[in-house]
Amino acid sequence: MEHVLGSIGQQVLRALAAVGRVTMYAFLVFAHVLRPPFYLREFKNALFQVGWLSLPVVGLTAIFTGGALVLQIYAGGARFNAEAVVPQIVAIGMVRELGPVLVGLMIAARVTSSIAAEIATMKVTEQIDALITLSTHPFKYLFVPRVLAGLITVPLLVGVGDIIGIFGGHLVATQSLGFNSVTYLQSSYNILETRDVVSSLVKGCVFGGIATLMGCYYGQNSGRGAQGVGRATKGSVEAAAVLILGANFVLTSLFFSV
Amino acid sequence: MIELEQVYKAFGNNRVLRGMTLRVPKGTSTVIIGGSGTGKSVVLKCIIGLLAVDHGRITVDGSDVTVGDRDAFLARFGMLFQGGALFDSMPVWQNVAFRLLLGSQKLSQADAREVAIEKLRRVGLTPDVAHKFPAELSGGMQKRVGLARTIAADPEIIFFDEPTTGLDPIMAGVINDLIREIVVEIGATAMTITHDMSSVRAIADTVAMLHNGVVQWTGPVQDLNNSGDPCVEQFISGSVDGPIEAIR
Numbered sequence: 001m002e003h004v005l006g007s008i009g010q011q012v013l014r015a016l017a018a019v020g021r022v023t024m025y026a027f028l029v030f031a032h033v034l035r036p037p038f039y040l041r042e043f044k045n046a047l048f049q050v051g052w053l054s055l056p057v058v059g060l061t062a063i064f065t066g067g068a069l070v071l072q073i074y075a076g077g078a079r080f081n082a083e084a085v086v087p088q089i090v091a092i093g094m095v096r097e098l099g100p101v102l103v104g105l106m107i108a109a110r111v112t113s114s115i116a117a118e119i120a121t122m123k124v125t126e127q128i129d130a131l132i133t134l135s136t137h138p139f140k141y142l143f144v145p146r147v148l149a150g151l152i153t154v155p156l157l158v159g160v161g162d163i164i165g166i167f168g169g170h171l172v173a174t175q176s177l178g179f180n181s182v183t184y185l186q187s188s189y190n191i192l193e194t195r196d197v198v199s200s201l202v203k204g205c206v207f208g209g210i211a212t213l214m215g216c217y218y219g220q221n222s223g224r225g226a227q228g229v230g231r232a233t234k235g236s237v238e239a240a241a242v243l244i245l246g247a248n249f250v251l252t253s254l255f256f257s258v
Numbered sequence: 259m260i261e262l263e264q265v266y267k268a269f270g271n272n273r274v275l276r277g278m279t280l281r282v283p284k285g286t287s288t289v290i291i292g293g294s295g296t297g298k299s300v301v302l303k304c305i306i307g308l309l310a311v312d313h314g315r316i317t318v319d320g321s322d323v324t325v326g327d328r329d330a331f332l333a334r335f336g337m338l339f340q341g342g343a344l345f346d347s348m349p350v351w352q353n354v355a356f357r358l359l360l361g362s363q364k365l366s367q368a369d370a371r372e373v374a375i376e377k378l379r380r381v382g383l384t385p386d387v388a389h390k391f392p393a394e395l396s397g398g399m400q401k402r403v404g405l406a407r408t409i410a411a412d413p414e415i416i417f418f419d420e421p422t423t424g425l426d427p428i429m430a431g432v433i434n435d436l437i438r439e440i441v442v443e444i445g446a447t448a449m450t451i452t453h454d455m456s457s458v459r460a461i462a463d464t465v466a467m468l469h470n471g472v473v474q475w476t477g478p479v480q481d482l483n484n485s486g487d488p489c490v491e492q493f494i495s496g497s498v499d500g501p502i503e504a505i506r
């Protein structure tokens with residue numbers, strides 16, 4: 001018994017220590033945002049990589065999810081003759097929950113993994129050491145541009161995902177379920193409050209920060225060799241996904257628990 | 259002047275440096291030799307501050323390397339890494355001109371490219387290499403690009419970690435001459451790690467032999483053949499028998 005408690009305690013302590021380290025790391029990154037130099041070229045490149053190149057995967061995820069959601073809610077609603085509320089529920093579900101969460105998870109899969117692998121490879125091939133000897137701070141040159149790009153582009157991606165998701169639902173609803181196109185869109189639009197949209201974008205911003213930060217953190221703390229890079233990549237995606245889902249719960253309860 | 263006093267550095271149970279002491283006077287070329295895995299690369303990383311020492315003191319011109327303005331300190335250094343450590347996300351010329359583009363000088367793209375091409379020429383590479391990516395180059399070419407990057411901003415203190423490893427004898431000769439030239443003409447202080455004894459004779463003023471975490475022998479390069487030190491003698495002859503174990 002004592003043994004079991006001891007090992008649980010150890011796990012908890014280890015988890016708390018990890019949270020502490022990540023928090024410290026986040027503070028360090030943000031501290032470096034405020035002090036020059038700022039590497040504009042790297043930042044633009046990160047905007048392109050994190051934001052623009054993620055559009056296809058975000059669009060596809062959103063359109064299929066919106067479509068499936070309509071079918072599910074229509075079938076569920078039919079059980080108590082509530083087919084008419086499909087557009088409203090799809091809009092709310094997409095904007096409040098599914099849009100941000102799915103985009104966040106796709107970003108964790110696409111962006112976190114690539115940042116972690118890139119930075120870990122740079123670390124094991126001594127490119128980060130080389131950067132330092134060339135008087136360039138890796139926080140400023142590598143981490144700040146990526147994290148800022150995540151904070152800025154992921155909410156935009158979430159916004160795009162929300163809209164595409166609603167249109168994906170609209171497509172299915174009008175083409176195969178016989179909904180009227182105009183009334184469907186009108187109902188979707190009318191049900192949404194400012195709070196829904198703001199919560200969606202805030203979630204996007206937080207998830208973007210988590211995803212990019214985890215990529216940088218795990219990459220920088222990578223072990224040596226190819227195995228080290230592999231572990232760093234895997235760990236970064238796991239951590240980002242779990243943190244995104246955890247943060248989603250916290251943010252949802254902050255925004256909507258009234 | 260670079261001075262190491264009783265420097266200790268361990269990685270876990272692996273005690274790499276065990277009270278190493280060494281002085282490298284300004285404007286001279288010191289070559290560190292020693293068996294593979296004895297901590298030669300670690301020494302350079304400790305001096306430049308990439309690794310923190312456990313005990314002891316390292317000073318450059320009298321001031322401790324761990325205190326003071328890091329940027330000003332690093333601006334005086336150039337370091338060639340053993341593996342080249344080129345940035346694979348950018349073309350060769352941007353690698354070479356990295357410091358000129360982003361450092362305090364902030365040259366224009368065109369000027370920086372010109373300097374990069376000139377430095378590439380000095381390490382025996384033609385201008386058409388400038389627009390390739392590191393992954394498109396052979397190992398020896400990558401090493402030379404790394405060398406060009408190291409000397410691009412004309413540093414006062416230069417570390418070369420195995421500059422001629424992987425090069426053919428002619429190219430090795432070119433690089434040896436270049437290192438010698440930088441020390442004699444610009445008055446730079448150089449520390450070079452090499453396993454190539456002809457390279458040692460070509461570039462060293464002073465040779466230091468690292469063994470068991472300390473400087474086992476040090477002296478002017480002329481004394482290398484009659485050092486009287488069994489480690490150095492074994493190293494020169496390449497014999498399997500001697501104080502340096504063949505299996506480490």
Ligand SMILES: Nc1ncnc2c1ncn2[C@@H]1O[C@H](COP(=O)(O)OP(=O)(O)OP(=O)(O)O)[C@@H](O)[C@H]1O
Nearest residue numbers: 269272274292293294295296297298299300301340
């Ligand atoms: N970052 C590190 N973490 C853990 N151990 C390290 C690290 N860097 C070096 N070592 C260990 O320190 C020892 C010395 O390494 P170092 O790279 O300095 O050897 P070296 O003398 O340069 O050898 P070579 O001639 O083969 O390049 C090795 O046993 C190595 O495993």
Ligand SMILES: [Mg+2]
Nearest residue numbers: 298299340419
């Ligand atoms: Mg080495």
